[in-house]
Amino acid sequence: LYIEVDQIYHLASPASPPNYMYNPIKTLQTNTIGTLNMLGLAKRVGARLLLASTSEVYGDPEVHPQREDYWGHVNPIGPRACYDEGKRVAETMCYAYMKQEGVEVRVARIFNTFGPRMHMNDGRVVSNFILQALQGEGLTVYGSGSQTRSFQYVSDLVNGLVVLMNNNVSSPVNVGNPEEHTILEFAKLIRGLVGSRSEILSLPEAQDDPQRRNPDISKAKLLLGWE
Incomplete structure (x- = not known):
């Protein structure tokens, strides 16, 4: 790219x-080869790169809320592994390029997000429930519905990404809403x-579906002034 x-x-x-999960190989390729390409571009033009990572790097966490220094509880061969491990490798690539090539990187671990222009049929919980309710269909909950998530509005996320990009924090930062609710x-x-x-x-419960997901955003509050 020029x-x-x-x-x-x-x-x-x-x-x-x-x-x-539909195309796990392409998911892995996007998060590995795609990230490698973007890091190469950042090195070539001297740009700072922000990686949109994910709360999925924590897997089905055993620590609540999840801090950035938690290493996670991830099944490396489960049905979600293509995404979880793809993002974990992408983070590793970023810090390898920072150490070896001097590329400036920022890593945002993004938690569940909702807002306008979501694809109604993309299979995520908020869009699923809205579509099912509008069509008069049953709202499908996996298991008892006691799993928790914490949803942030998309404009809050965008603001967090911009603030992180323009800050001097190079270590991973959780970007999410710490208020937890059940499905x-x-x-x-x-x-x-x-x-x-x-x-x-x-x-029936989905395999490896995280039972709780709740970010500790103390770092974002302290270092970025974001919440």
Whole structure:
């Protein structure tokens, strides 16, 4: 690529479980070869690169809330591994390039996010529930629905990424909402907001689905002034 840039935001990757599990090889290639290409570009033009990493690097965490110094609890051969391990390798690549080639990197570990222009059929929980409620279908919850997630609004995420890019923090930073709710609570909330009479249906639990996900954002608050 022949471009002149000072900053590169590397957000390329499938991110919803059905999408990244559909083609695990392409998911791995995007997060490894794609990241390698972006780091090469950053080195060539002297740009700073921000990697959009993920809370999935923590796997199904055994520590709550998750701090950046937690190494995670990840199944390296499970159905989600193509994404989890792809992002873990991408982070490793970033810090290898920083150490060996002097490339400036920023790593944002992004937690669940929602907002306008989400694909309605991408398989993520918020869009799933909205679509099912609008169509009068049952809202599908895996297991008991006691799994927790913490959702941030997309504009808050974008602000966090920009602040991180323009700061001097080179170590990974959690970017997410620390307020935790169960999936069942989300289903009931969305059903109520839509005004739907849909039932809530329980399906078998998905393999390696994290039971809790809740970021510790102390680092972002302290070093970036972001929350």
